[in-house]
Amino acid sequence: MVFAVGVVLFALGIALSIALHEAGHMWVAQATGMKVRRYFIGFGPKVFSFRRGETEYGLKALPLGGFCDIAGMTALDELEPDEEDRAMYKKPTWKRLAVMSGGIGMNFVLGLVLVYVLAVGWGLPDLNRSTDAVVGSVGCAAPTQGPGPDFALSECTGPGPAEQAGIRTGDVITAVDGKDTPTFADVAAATRSLSGPVDFTVERDGEEQTIVVPVQQVQRWVQEKGETEPHEATVGAIGIGATPSVVEHSALSAVPASFEFTGDMFVMTAERMVQMPSKAVDLWHAVTGGERDPETPISVYGASVIGGQIAEQGIWEAFVLLLASLNFFLGMFNLLPLLPLDGGHMAVTVYERVRDWFRIRRGLPRGGPVDYMKLLPVTYVVIVIGGAYMLLTLTADIVNPIKLFQ
DSSP states (O other): OHHHHHHHHHHHHHHHHHHHHHHHHHHHHHHTTOOEEEEEEEEEEEEEEEEETTEEEEEEEEEEEEEEEETTSSTTSOOOGGGGGGOGGGSOHHHHHHHHHHHHHHHHHHHHHHHHHHHHHTOEEOTTOOSSOBEEEEOOOOSOBOOTTTOOBOOOOSOOHHHHHTOOTTOEEEEETTEEOSSHHHHHHHHHTOOEEEEEEEEETTEEEEEEEEEEEEEEEEOOTTOSSOEEEEEEEOSEEEOOSEEOOOTTTHHHHHHHHHHHHHHHHHHHHHHHHHHHHHHHHHHTTSOOOTTSOOOHHHHHHHHHHHHHTTOHHHHHHHHHHHHHHHHHHTTSSOTTSHHHHHHHHHHHHHHHHHHHHTTOOOOOOOOHHHHHHHHHHHHHHHHHHHHHHHHHHHHSOOOSOO
């Protein structure tokens, strides 16, 4: 039941994101004197609509997107007599660019708001956290651990084995008993099976040294790879903790932290967009029976299913982060200078402005609007390739979905 609720909630989140994207176009168009004929959520048969002022608002049967019909978006648009002076393509360049970027900006703003909610409610993941086995804290090793769902450690006081041996916060543990430990998880796994004095290779201030640590035997709940449930066991521990993966914030400190985190998200999103063409091979491999790479793109359906998986586990902070990531992706994807995306219309607008600047310098009159009919073949190619990619992604999400929790 929780899974189904999560799927529905995430789907509604996507629908709201798209609705606000189109609303961004509409509000800027209305503010700059253009006529907005229609604003609809969804496609297909009309469910209902109402008119307020000169704009018809409504809902359509298929909640797969939405649209904002602005009079004269291109010169191909047929205009009513009262729309001639308010046609979008006749407006100054800055107004046209503002309208086309309004939807993109709305996605970025929504993503930023979700990041702020995440920062205040749960804290922000440390995206720049080192993957090395950095010691984040030292202390006592709790002798026991309670059962689920919290698996709380028992209270303990005083220094633990690692601290007594000389390991400090900030040290990087590169090997345990001669076994390389690239990550903190590797340190924990290697220590778990040991007891008594053990050599820990530590890097401190650029120098490597070996520290002998008496590994303490404790009771823990562990879950080995392939197991569905944790079991109680006696394992080795030395009383160290990893650097925090999440940084908590107050309502005030969350403001600059949210902007910084959003900047990091922009970089990550751009990197993934660049990788998208190469991921088509991985998607085809998944569709034809191969293992699904969790780094492959997902469709709206796939994102909703993952949202359901996250909700089922009760990890609502990941739910919010995923929805924020989706908005950043929608905004950046629409910036691509390809028709029929917003970025394509912006590119045409900029071209007309640059062309007219050169014409005026040569003593020529301004040129007319770009002939979109000549751009239709390129537009159709983009639509076909994009549609095929979306269909491949959707197929992979149906026949071989990404499963975050096995």
